[in-house]
Amino acid sequence: xxxxxxxxxxxxxxxxxxxxxxxxxxxxxxxxxxxxxxxxxxxxxxxxxxxxxxxxxxxxxxxxxxxxxxxxxxxxxxxxxxxxxxxxxxxxxxxxxxxxxxxxxxxxxxxxxx
Amino acid sequence: xxxxxxxxxxxxxxxxxxxxxxxxxxxxxxxxxxxxxxxxxxxxxxxxxxxxxxxxxxxxxxxxxxxxxxxxxxxxxxxxxxxxxxxxxxxxxxxxxxxxxxxxxxxxxxxxxxxx
Numbered sequence: 001x002x003x004x005x006x007x008x009x010x011x012x013x014x015x016x017x018x019x020x021x022x023x024x025x026x027x028x029x030x031x032x033x034x035x036x037x038x039x040x041x042x043x044x045x046x047x048x049x050x051x052x053x054x055x056x057x058x059x060x061x062x063x064x065x066x067x068x069x070x071x072x073x074x075x076x077x078x079x080x081x082x083x084x085x086x087x088x089x090x091x092x093x094x095x096x097x098x099x100x101x102x103x104x105x106x107x108x109x110x111x112x113x114x
Numbered sequence: 115x116x117x118x119x120x121x122x123x124x125x126x127x128x129x130x131x132x133x134x135x136x137x138x139x140x141x142x143x144x145x146x147x148x149x150x151x152x153x154x155x156x157x158x159x160x161x162x163x164x165x166x167x168x169x170x171x172x173x174x175x176x177x178x179x180x181x182x183x184x185x186x187x188x189x190x191x192x193x194x195x196x197x198x199x200x201x202x203x204x205x206x207x208x209x210x211x212x213x214x215x216x217x218x219x220x221x222x223x224x225x226x227x228x229x230x
Contacts (some may be wrong), residue, residue, distance in 0.1 A: 033218075042219075042220050042221060042222045042223070043205070043220040045218060055125045084149060088124055090157075090159065092159075099146070099164070099209035099210055099217065099218070100147055100164075100209070102149070102161050102164055103161075103218065104161065105158055105159035105160075106158060107149075107156055107158040108157040108158065110157075
């Protein structure tokens with residue numbers, strides 16, 4: 001069983017749809033992250049959760065809504081997305097949320113917005 | 115603000131050649147951490163190494179070695195006797211102190227192609 005699992009692996013949605021991305025970590029970590037990876041930009045940190053509380057929101061549009069019901073699960077709820085939101089969305093977890101801690105990544109969800 | 119530069123966008127080598135991937139960083143903190151990750155075609159970023167700013171000792175792990183030089187703000191990565199399985203995108207990253215992970219900044223990545 002891999003440490004960080006993301007579902008679905010691929011998602012195609014229209015601009016008026018609502019969908020959710022799911023991330024689950026089996027490493028006993030306390031911090032979880034969402035990143036966006038576009039074709040022409042470096043990895044962008046979107047959200048950080050530590051002990052189920054959001055500690056960072058990097059000016060992400062409100063059409064992205066994260067949820068962390070417990071330390072093992074993280075969701076990214078999507079609604080009324082734009083074509084420029086098409087990207088690879090990566091989830092990561094770390095033992096704690098300090099800068100020293102290694103982040104372990106899932107394989108990502110490849111999102112296409114039509 | 116911190117920044118990570120990986121000037122090499124793409125590198126192609128023939129199998130068994132040595133290859134060095136460059137990473138230059140900027141930070142105002144005296145306490146910081148440097149990382150290298152590998153992203154194969156499957157998409158998952160795989161952790162390779164972590165270094166803290168107080169430890170300039172170079173490291174070798176099998177065919178991989180890292181050269182950390184604070185004087186030039188560089189943390190370069192060398193693969194010796196490259197193999198086709200090394201083909202991937204390699205990311206250098208920087209994190210500053212106890213910042214709750216929100217300043218984990220990645221470089222743009224270097225795409226390495228190892229040809230048989």
